Amino acid sequence: MAYRQTNKITEKLQFKKKEILKAAREVFAENSYQGTSIKAIAKKAKIATGTFYLYFTNKEALINMIVEEMFHELLDYIKKERACFTDSFDKLQASMEACIKLFVKEKNMAKILLVQVPGVNNAFNVKLIEIENELIKLTKEDLDELKNQGRIPAEDTFVAALAFVGSFRQVIINWLREGKPENLEESFATLMEYNLRGMGKPDANS
Known part of the structure; x- marks a missing residue:
């Protein structure tokens, strides 16, 4: 049971990571690399800015x-x-x-x-x-x-x-x-x- 729950958590984390990547590509495409902030990416991905750092260091x-x-x-x-x-x-x-x-x-x-x-x-x-x-x-x-x-x-x-x-x-x-x-x-x-x-x-x- 615990093993299945761990798998679900892993899948959920991977899904969220893909959502952040998708949002980031859209924001980068709308602006530029230098002109895009982590805050803007987090907003597009509908997550808190702090949550971003759970998936990416920078x-x-x-x-x-x-x-x-x-x-x-x-x-x-x-x-x-x-x-x-x-x-x-x-x-x-x-x-x-x-x-x-x-x-x-x-x-x-x-x-x-x-x-x-x-x-x-x-x-x-x-x-x-x-x-x-x-x-x-x-x-x-x-x-x-x-x-x-x-x-x-x-x-x-x-x-x-x-x-x-x-x-x-x-x-x-x-x-x-x-x-x-x-x-x-x-x-x-x-x-x-x-x-x-x-x-x-x-x-x-x-």
Whole structure:
């Protein structure tokens, strides 16, 4: 009986923690990282400010968990989209398109995570590097397959993967900071063609 009660308490605590995370993402998206207070998050989550500290030591610990959440969401979404294809070019395109679609959907949070937060705490930079490295790894796997199939020239696929992911990252960052390109999704075709031609594929649509 006591064991079941403990499980219920644990489930209740986990549920409340998820509610705080959900509220925090909404408040951060409405304001900014620097402009969001713990008090505002607590109010959105309908808890006392003091209760917040039962779940998170500070705002940095909270945003770190949000980064972790979005990291898994992004990877899960990428893998889901890739699973729809068997061709290496299609999988490569699916990876990049998934990134753009998620960032467009979560633009305000993407701005916080990619533009605002990195300058606050080096630990966040480490996590963002992990995310980028995972995407580079997937990209390299696709390029290795394409090279083995003779569909792209023999080249350093690691360097090519770095360049591929880096170009997408730069365009996304500029979109978040400067608002250009105005339509990120429309820039996808240009980015893909630019990278594929750079790897020696004469027709990105073939």
